[in-house]
Each structure stands twice: as structure tokens, then as C-alpha cells.
Amino acid sequence: MLFHYYVCVLVVLFFVVTFPAFIFFEIVGLVSKKSLRKMIQPFARGAIHVLCVLIGCRITCEGAEELPNEPMLFTANHRSYFDPVIVYHSLPADHELGFIAKIGLKKVPLLSWWMSMMGCQFINRKVPKEGLQCVQKCIAEVKDGYSIFIMPEGTRNYEEDMVEFLPGSLKVAERTNVPVVPVAIWKTDELYESNNHRFTHGKIQIRYGKPIPIAEMSREERLELPNRLRAEIDAMLVEMKANHK
Numbered sequence: 224m225l226f227h228y229y230v231c232v233l234v235v236l237f238f239v240v241t242f243p244a245f246i247f248f249e250i251v252g253l254v255s256k257k258s259l260r261k262m263i264q265p266f267a268r269g270a271i272h273v274l275c276v277l278i279g280c281r282i283t284c285e286g287a288e289e290l291p292n293e294p295m296l297f298t299a300n301h302r303s304y305f306d307p308v309i310v311y312h313s314l315p316a317d318h319e320l321g322f323i324a325k326i327g328l329k330k331v332p333l334l335s336w337w338m339s340m341m342g343c344q345f346i347n348r349k350v351p352k353e354g355l356q357c358v359q360k361c362i363a364e365v366k367d368g369y370s371i372f373i374m375p376e377g378t379r380n381y382e383e384d385m386v387e388f389l390p391g392s393l394k395v396a397e398r399t400n401v402p403v404v405p406v407a408i409w410k411t412d413e414l415y416e417s418n419n420h421r422f423t424h425g426k427i428q429i430r431y432g433k434p435i436p437i438a439e440m441s442r443e444e445r446l447e448l449p450n451r452l453r454a455e456i457d458a459m460l461v462e463m464k465a466n467h468k
Contacts, residue, residue, distance in 0.1 A: 230278050230422035237274060238333045245333075248340055260342060260369075264319055267341050271312045279424025280305075280414060284313040286431030292317060294365045295434055296396040296403045298452050300385050300460065301374035303411035305427075310372050310406065311341075313429050321364045322372035323357065342369060348377065348389070358394050365399045372406075375449065381412060385457060388449040397445060402434035405452050407459035428467075430459045 244266065252259040275282065292315070299306060307322050314320060321342030329335045329345045338345075342364065346357040361371045375392035376385055396403045409428045415421070432455050437445060 224421065226423060227421040233274070233277055237270070241270060245336065245340075252340060257367075259340060260319065263340055264342075265316060267337070268312060268316060271308055275308075275312060278414075278422065281424075281426045282309060282313060283426065283428045284431075285429070286433075287313055287315060290315070290318070290404065290431060290434065291402075294368055294399070294401045295370045296365075296393065296401055297370060297372040297406050297431075298375050298388075298393070298403060298456075299372070299406035299408050300456050301376045301379050302381060302408065303379060303414060303416055305411040305414055306374060306408050307372060309408060309411055309427055309429055319369045320372055321361065321369045323361065323374075325378075326353075354391070358391070358398075361395045362398050365395060365401055370401075371395050375452070379412075379416065381417065385453050388453065393448060393452075396437055400438040402436050403448065403452065404434050405432035405455040405459070406430070407432070407456050407463060409460060409463050428463050430463060432456070432459060 248259055248263050248266075251262060297310065297320075299310065307324065310322075311320060319342075321344065323344050323346050324338060326345045326347040328338065335345075344357050344360050344364075347353040364371060373392060373395070375388035377389040377392070380386050393403065395401075407430045410425060411427055413425045414423060414427070435448070435451070437448065440448070
């Protein structure tokens with residue numbers, strides 16, 4: 224319980240301490256969006272690293288060093304609010320990233336402001352028109368040289384098996400022909416959700432699979448791609464769990 228309150232206080236202090244930086248980046252963003260993204264990504268990665276150290280979150284990452292430095296669509300299983308943070312933390316510093324989050328997070332003060340500056344696109348799946356606009360913004364991001372991170376299950380899933388990917392979750396890759404990368408994240412839920420929604424420390428594992436080129440895929444292969452990605456992510460999770468025993 225004490226550790227839970229320690230983390231809560233730490234997060235509040237984190238936002239207070241970084242508020243001057245937030246104001247600075249707001250000003251930079253008014254001048255140049257590209258300059259903002261160039262400056263804020265290294266800052267955010269450094270801040271996330273410090274925060275992870277302070278809360279005792281140890282991250283083991285495999286496969287990131289083999290990724291080409293080009294725009295891609297990262298697709299991962301979803302078990303915790305921490306998942307995007309872990310991905311952001313684990314990628315090489317020169318890999319520029321944007322990501323998709325549910326619209327509800329846009330209502331969270333400070334957090335949503337940082338997320339927006341870091342390249343987050345908020346999606347409202349209940350309103351098709353807004354969902355399409357989000358996809359179009361992500362396509363523009365890819366064309367500008369950024370990768371996109373998405374969790375195609377659409378919601379946090381605590382079961383052993385992943386649920387089916389949401390329809391249209393791979394449209395960014397289909398419209399831009401960028402490679403799709405399967406990503407397996409394990410034990411992030413143990414930091415908060417599965418601990419009765421109280422913060423605790425722990426060891427997280429994340430593994431990046433090999434990029435899947437889709438540019439020359441047939442229509443049938445593209446239709447089968449969601450199942451292929453789920454299978455590859457599931458296989459990585461099974462191997463990670465087996466190695467942990």
C-alpha cells in the first residue's frame with residue numbers, strides 16, 4: 224500500500240517538475256510541429272526512463288536493435304495502461320514514433336496534453352467518421368517519416384488468448400504499404416491492474432518480431448494478416464513464459 228501511494232505522489236511530482244518543459248514545448252509547437260517532435264521524443268524517452276527507474280520497473284527488451292530505421296506499424300497485445308509507455312521506452316532513440324489511444328484518455332488533464340505533443344492520435348471507435356479521420360492522420364504521420372504503434376485488440380485483455388483484432392486496425396499499413404511489426408508485451412498488468420489496481424514494481428518483458436512486408440501481398444494474404452500477426456504475437460508470448468519458468 225505504501226508503495227502505491229509513493230508512485231501516486233511520484234507521478235504528481237513528475238508532472239509538476241516537467242510543467243516548465245511542457246510550456247517550452249508548447250511554444251516550440253506553435254513555431255514548428257516538426258521541431259517539436261524532434262525535440263520532445265528524446266526528452267520523453269529520458270523522462271520515462273527516469274520514472275521507470277524510480278518506480279522499480281525493469282524492462283527486458285529483445286529484437287528492437289534489429290529493426291530498420293524506417294516507418295512501420297507496430298502491433299502489440301494489450302494488457303495494461305503501461306503498454307505504450309514500455310514500447311516508447313524500449314525503441315531506439317532515433318526511431319520516431321506516434322501512437323493511437325482511445326478517446327477517453329483525451330479527458331485526462333496534463334497526460335493528454337503530453338500525449339498529443341508526443342504524436343498520439345485519439346480514436347473514437349463508436350463514431351466511424353472520427354475513426355476514419357484518426358486513420359487519415361496516422362497515414363499522414365507515416366508519410367512524414369513516423370512509425371505508428373497500435374493495439375489492435377482495442378481494449379485491455381487479461382485472458383490467456385488474445386481477442387480478435389478490430390476491423391480496420393491495420394488500415395494504416397494497408398494504405399501506406401509500410402511493414403507491420405508484431406510486438407509481444409508480458410507482465411505489464413502486474414504493475415497495476417492485476418495487483419488490485421495498486422502500483423507495484425516488477426520486471427517487464429517486450430519482444431519485437433521481424434517486420435512483415437505487405438507491399439507485394441495478395442488480397443488474400445492481406446485478409447489473413449490479422450490472424451498471422453495474432454499467431455506470431457501469441458507464439459512469442461508462449462516462448463517468453465516458457466523461458467521464465
